[in-house]
């Protein structure tokens with residue numbers, strides 16, 4: 044057998060045995076961490092964009108695990124209703140702030156967050172807030188694009204920079220999940236701005252993970268399609284999943300992986316679309332764009 048034949052055999056084994064095998068183990072057999080024991084009983088989780096969709100699912104799942112919650116979104120009435128229900132259902136404490144991350148480029152935006160969390164043992168940060176990049180009315184696109192860059196990137200940066208050094212001093216481990224997207228793992232032609240902000244989220248997370256290795260579980264979450272307001276609550280069929288399943292998959296991988304797609308369907312989706320040659324993929328994405336106005 045020649046050297047090239049052996050090399051080819053090893054590459055095939057890697058692609059068709061190791062990668063699928065590792066994926067099956069990760070999503071179906073690997074034991075998840077007991078997050079409450081790992082991060083400390085009675086500690087708090089701060090979740091941005093937590094009154095709907097993926098952030099709301101995080102709030103319920105994490106409260107169920109026994110964490111107290113600090114929620115941030117724009118709509119106070121939604122936050123109040125969620126806080127009330129979670130406190131009754133899971134006997135944990137819930138605090139919330141109604142803030143617009145569209146203002147998160149201002150230094151003073153963070154004063155209230157830092158002040159209100161100063162005396163809480165925050166152990167878990169979920170940087171989830173995000174928006175899609177296309178304005179409903181093309182006339183508003185400049186304003187909307189600026190808002191997208193700010194909302195998707197500024198808060199995540201400053202909250203990670205603020206909490207990571209605090210987390211590093213805690214006796215227990217701590218956790219940070221930065222919500223990116225499958226669109227952040229590979230540029231997507233039909234939505235360059237969204238894809239770029241999600242790439243920013245992914246890099247911010249994966250680079251910091253090395254700075255705090257062993258002290259903080261920092262993980263980038265790169266979901267595919269999730270049926271939420273952002274996707275006009277698209278029917279959850281095929282590769283589109285519900286937000287509870289996305290969150291369950293993410294929490295299962297926390298403390299094991301520096302990035303995850305969360306659910307196995309999205310891992311499979313990413314594997315398939317990363318395998319398509321770039322030019323072919325980008326043309327397919329462009330034709331998809333003409334049919335579907337919203338991005339994931």
Ligand SMILES: NC(=O)c1ccc[n+]([C@@H]2O[C@H](COP(=O)([O-])OP(=O)(O)OC[C@H]3O[C@@H](n4cnc5c(N)ncnc54)[C@H](OP(=O)(O)O)[C@@H]3O)[C@@H](O)[C@H]2O)c1
Nearest residue numbers: 092094095096097116117118144173224268269271272273
């Ligand atoms: N859905 C998907 O298919 C998908 C796929 C991949 C990644 N993601 C990412 O997942 C994250 C959550 O998306 P989602 O689908 O759950 O979205 P969603 O259903 O639209 O929920 C967004 C949440 O963020 C809050 N929010 C929006 N803009 C805000 C602002 N300027 N300031 C404060 N809060 C704000 C919303 O509440 P208020 O309106 O009350 O503020 C809501 O609680 C985003 O980062 C998104 O990029 C989503």
